[in-house]
Amino acid sequence: MSVENRDDSSSSLIWLRLAWPLLLALGTAGVLALTIVLVGGSPGPAFSEFISGVIGSKSGLGGTAARGSMLAFYALGIALSFRAGILNIGAEGQSRVGAAAAVALTLGAPGKFFVAHAWLGIPLMLLAGAIGGAFWSLVAGALKRWRGVPEVIATLMLNFAALHFVKYLVSSHDWLQGNTNFQKNELARELQFSGWADTEFHAGVFLAIPAVIAAHVYLFHTAGGLRLRAMGFNRAAARACGVNCERATLMIFAVSGALAGLAGAMSVLAAGEISADPAYSEFGYMAISVALVALLKPLWIVPAALIFGGMEMGALSMEGGGANVPHWIVYFINGLLILAMLARDAGARRDLTSEEGA
Amino acid sequence: MSWIEHALGSSLRIGTPLLFAGLGELVLERSGMINIGIEGVMLCGAFGGFYAGWAAQSPLIGALAGALSGAAFMLVFAFMSLKLRAEQIVTGMAMNLIAAGATSTAFDALRAAHSGESLSVPVLGGLFPQWSSLPVVGPIVFDQTVLTSFALISVVAVWFYFARTERGLELRAVGENPDAAQAAGVSVVAARVKACLACGALCGLGGAFLTVSQTSSFAPNCTSGRGFVALAAVVLGRHGAFGTAAACFFFGAAFFSRDAIPTTSAAVELVEILPYALTLAALCWKFKSRPAPAALGKVW
Numbered sequence: 001m002s003v004e005n006r007d008d009s010s011s012s013l014i015w016l017r018l019a020w021p022l023l024l025a026l027g028t029a030g031v032l033a034l035t036i037v038l039v040g041g042s043p044g045p046a047f048s049e050f051i052s053g054v055i056g057s058k059s060g061l062g063g064t065a066a067r068g069s070m071l072a073f074y075a076l077g078i079a080l081s082f083r084a085g086i087l088n089i090g091a092e093g094q095s096r097v098g099a100a101a102a103v104a105l106t107l108g109a110p111g112k113f114f115v116a117h118a119w120l121g122i123p124l125m126l127l128a129g130a131i132g133g134a135f136w137s138l139v140a141g142a143l144k145r146w147r148g149v150p151e152v153i154a155t156l157m158l159n160f161a162a163l164h165f166v167k168y169l170v171s172s173h174d175w176l177q178g179n180t181n182f183q184k185n186e187l188a189r190e191l192q193f194s195g196w197a198d199t200e201f202h203a204g205v206f207l208a209i210p211a212v213i214a215a216h217v218y219l220f221h222t223a224g225g226l227r228l229r230a231m232g233f234n235r236a237a238a239r240a241c242g243v244n245c246e247r248a249t250l251m252i253f254a255v256s257g258a259l260a261g262l263a264g265a266m267s268v269l270a271a272g273e274i275s276a277d278p279a280y281s282e283f284g285y286m287a288i289s290v291a292l293v294a295l296l297k298p299l300w301i302v303p304a305a306l307i308f309g310g311m312e313m314g315a316l317s318m319e320g321g322g323a324n325v326p327h328w329i330v331y332f333i334n335g336l337l338i339l340a341m342l343a344r345d346a347g348a349r350r351d352l353t354s355e356e357g358a
Numbered sequence: 359m360s361w362i363e364h365a366l367g368s369s370l371r372i373g374t375p376l377l378f379a380g381l382g383e384l385v386l387e388r389s390g391m392i393n394i395g396i397e398g399v400m401l402c403g404a405f406g407g408f409y410a411g412w413a414a415q416s417p418l419i420g421a422l423a424g425a426l427s428g429a430a431f432m433l434v435f436a437f438m439s440l441k442l443r444a445e446q447i448v449t450g451m452a453m454n455l456i457a458a459g460a461t462s463t464a465f466d467a468l469r470a471a472h473s474g475e476s477l478s479v480p481v482l483g484g485l486f487p488q489w490s491s492l493p494v495v496g497p498i499v500f501d502q503t504v505l506t507s508f509a510l511i512s513v514v515a516v517w518f519y520f521a522r523t524e525r526g527l528e529l530r531a532v533g534e535n536p537d538a539a540q541a542a543g544v545s546v547v548a549a550r551v552k553a554c555l556a557c558g559a560l561c562g563l564g565g566a567f568l569t570v571s572q573t574s575s576f577a578p579n580c581t582s583g584r585g586f587v588a589l590a591a592v593v594l595g596r597h598g599a600f601g602t603a604a605a606c607f608f609f610g611a612a613f614f615s616r617d618a619i620p621t622t623s624a625a626v627e628l629v630e631i632l633p634y635a636l637t638l639a640a641l642c643w644k645f646k647s648r649p650a651p652a653a654l655g656k657v658w
Contacts, residue, residue: 035463038467039466039467040471087447087448143641149638152394154638158638160630160631161634161635164628164630164631167630168624168625168627168631172624285455288448289452326462328459328462329459331456332456332458334452334459335452335453335454335455335459336456339434339449339452339456342444342445342452343438
């Protein structure tokens with residue numbers, strides 16, 4: 001029926017499977033070059049600026065890793081929920097609520113305590129972020145579970161509600177008034193992740209690795225993961241086999257929200273401030289292409305997220321440099337990649353003998 | 359009285375793009391499809407409308423081009439969901455990204471190529487400007503551009519189509535039970551392609567309204583989430599033409615009152631939350647009393 005039902009066992013598609021990453025890379029580069037020519041730039045210098053923006057400097061590498069880890073956290077949650085047949089597209093909002101929850105912990109008297117004991121404060125802020133994200137996601141989960149509200153509509157609405165709510169918190173001075181540790185919306189120095197040689201790189205990036213491994217093991221090597229995937233293939237059949245779909249649904253909402261919220265908290269710790277328009281806005285949507293390009297496989301999310309993080313850095317460098325290519329181009333490429341992945345699915349589906357019902 | 363007239367008229371003006379997009383999404387959803395990419399379709403219409411309106415120096419040609427470019431962009435959705443039978447939600451997401459990237463890139467290129475020139479569309483007039491001096495209805499209904507009048511007519515037209523015509527009944531059947539409709543001799547694919555085109559044209563007009571009627575120029579991401587508000591309006595309006603229109607007008611009024619709040623005040627953001635919070639509340643409150651079309655979003 002949809003993105004979650006992918007079966008790579010079809011034998012006639014082996015060539016496509018092997019050639020796929022190459023095809024995708026060549027196609028992306030081709031479309032990029034064509035677009036650059038169309039908007040009146042020259043692809044040569046633009047590409048060299050793109051490359052140097054990614055691997056030419058420490059800040060490019062650090063930014064790629066930091067953005068990649070952010071995308072990886074989002075994409076893990078998306079992969080888990082898409083695998084279970086739940087289209088949770090609310091990473092954007094869940095991450096912002098997580099960021100706000102992490103900052104809320106630093107306000108007032110507890111905040112003073114946490115600044116003095118950063119070894120405790122930082123993990124607790126990450127935990128608060130995860131809880132905040134899970135809570136925001138569970139709102140959609142509860143609406144689906146008890147009121148039958150489609151999760152797509154609910155998560156979309158919650159995204160925008162979170163966006164404006166956090167903007168309200170950041171711009172409202174009442175909220176940050178109780179904050180004695182830092183000026184306006186900045187975090188105390190002690191509570192920030194230390195960067196690596198003035199780049200965006202931060203210690204939190206390493207957290208993505210255990211998360212990816214845990215998701216992989218859970219999804220493919222535990223009974224729970226099997227139940228989750230069974231639910232995605234056919235909910236009714238899974239229920240008939242004894243899977244508690246209602247409980248699993250809530251659990252998946254909570255986990256994917258927690259991953260997004262954790263990433264949001266990390267971004268606050270890394271940037272050292274909570275911002276109304278963070279640098280990572282729209283990443284929640286871009287992570288959908290990351291998850292799809294990685295075929296919803298946790299291990300593949302690592303290279304996919306790094307590539308997309310690199311694309312973001314490269315595009316920023318193309319825009320800043322003399323090549324005169326707007327950074328908007330990344331959105332365009334991302335959208336096309338999602339369509340390409342959907343078309344690939346359609347091709348794979350045609351080869352499957354069993355046609356699943358709608 | 360005059361401030362009430364001003365408020366109602368402004369709410370209608372601000373609600374017009376929502377009205378177009380909401381009606382477009384309504385037609386699509388009644389046919390059993392859901393496109394969360396109407397934000398992108400609006401953006402496409404906004405740019406297409408701006409470009410043609412600027413090139414031809416005619417706002418009406420701009421509006422027409424906006425409708426056409428929206429419909430053309432919706433063909434991508436029709437191809438993906440009807441031919442390739444792809445997941446509609448993800449397709450819609452991709453269309454948002456593509457439209458945001460493509461229109462902004464194209465606009466930047468256009469601005470670079472015509473630096474120093476003014477990139478603006480001439481002012482669009484009203485349908486019956488001489489009637490705007492009428493008491494009460496004059497300032498509210500007739501002191502608007504042609505597009506707002508057309509949006510109001512479209513509401514009645516969409517209602518009439520679904521409630522009183524055979525084709526409308528067929529389209530609803532396709533949305534409720536495509537298998538039964540097909541068995542009864544209705545071509546599901548043809549009906550849905552037509553619904554896609556109608557949705558694209560309406561959303562495109564909604565986008566074009568922003569560039570040829572409200573601001574007379576384009577800006578990257580100028581639709582700023584209106585497509586998602588329109589999506590909310592369809593849900594809040596319980597998939598009815600008048601319900602959707604009422605929700606759009608209400609959101610228009612909410613945004614009008616937001617504009618009255620000084621921008622330095624944080625309360626602006628709370629008003630922005632209103633459409634989304636209300637929609638969620640409406641969804642909790644007896645969502646099942648009037649359900650969405652049964653086949654909504656399902657691959658057929």
